Amino acid sequence: MTDAVHTPRVFSGIKPSGGLTLGNYLGAIKRFVDMQGEMETIYCVVDMHAITVWQDPADLKHATRELAAAYLAAGIDPTRSTLFNQSQVAAHAELGWIFNCVARVGWMNRMTQFKDKAGKNREKVSLGLYAYPSLMAADILIYHATHVPVGEDQKQHVELTRDIAAKFNTDYGVPDFFPQPEPIIEGPATRVMNLRDGTKKMSKSGESDMERINMTDDADTIAKKIRKARTDPDPLPDTVKGLDDRPEARNLVEIYAALSDSTPDAVLGEFAGAQFGQFKPKLADLAVAKLEPISTRMADLMQDPAEIDRILTMGADKARAIADPILDRTYDIVGFVRPRQI
Secondary structure (H helix, E strand, O other): OOOOOOOOEEEEEEOOOOOOEHHHHHHHHHHHHHHEOOEEEEEEEOHHHHOOOOOOHHHHHHHHHHHHHHHHHHOOOOOOOEEEEHHHOOHHHHHHHHHHHHOOHHHHHOOHHHHHHHOOOOOOOOHHHHHHHHHHHHHHHOOOOOEEEOOHHHHHHHHHHHHHHHHHHHHOOOOOOOOOOEEEOOOOOOOOEOOOOOOOEOOOOOOOHHHOOEOOOOHHHHHHHHHOOOOOOOOOOOOHHHHOOOHHHHHHHHHHHHHOOOOHHHHHHHHOOOOHHHHHHHHHHHHHHHHHHHHHHHHHHHOOHHHHHHHHHHHHHHHHHHHHHHHHHHHHHHOOOOOOOO
C-alpha cells in the first residue's frame, strides 16, 4: 500500500459562534462557493471548536444551524460539496488526540491567536482553547486535504498543520502519509475590516452594530451602514498604492472588488477621482444586490431546522466515508490493536 498519493481536496470550516458578518461571507463562504468544481470540496461547521469557550447549548444549536443555512444560502451545493458539522464525525476528535501527542508544547506557545484570545487570563482559560490548533490540524488531515482556504490570520494554523504532518510522518517512518496542505489566501477582502475603524477586523463582538454588516441585515440596514461607514475627505486614487495609509478607503474598495468579483485596481479604474459621496451609494446598491437574497434565503431555511439537520447528517455520512479509513490506517501506523475483518 502506498501512502504518497493524495487526491486534490479542499477542507475548511467556520466556528458557529453566532452573528455571521460580511467578513465571514467575503473572507470564507463566498470563496468556498467559488471553489466548488475546481477540486473535491469539504466544508465544515466546526462546533467542537466553539466550546473552547462556554456556549449555551441552545445557542450553539441555533448558531450551528444558522451557519449551515448561510453556507447553503450563499451557494454551497450539498450534492457537489460535503457539508456537515464536526461533532457528527468522531474521527476529528480521535485524530486530534493523536496530534496532541505529536505536537510540542513550544509550538502551541507560539500560536498568536491563543495569546490574543486568552489575554491576561491565560491560567483560567480552557485547555481546549490552548490545544485547539492540534484539533484544527486533525480537521484538515483526517481528510488528507491538500488545500485550505483561509484568511491571513489563520495562515499560522496551516503552517502548524504542516509541521504536525511532517513530524508524524517522520516519527512513524511513513513518508508522505499525511500531505503538506497549502493555505489558499487570495483575492480581495480576505480580511474584511471594521466599518468604523479600518485598522480592526470586522467582528460580531464589536461595541457597535454599525461597525459590521450582519448576514441577517435587511436591505435598508445594509445601505445605512455603508452610507455611515467612516471614510476620509480625499477622493479615490487611481492606483492601489494611493490607498496606503487610508485603511477605511482601502477596506471599502476591497469590499466592492470582492462583491463584484473584480480587483481593487479595476474598481479604482472605474471610480478614480470620485468622492465617497458618489462611491458609497454604488457600493450600497451592490452590497444589497448581493447580500439581501442570501439573508432572505437564510431566513427561509431557518424555518425548517429539520431539513438543515438532514443535510448536515447526509454530509456527515459522506465525510465519515473519507475519514474513517484514514483514521484506521493512522491507528495501524501508531500501533493500536484493531479488530480485523476475517
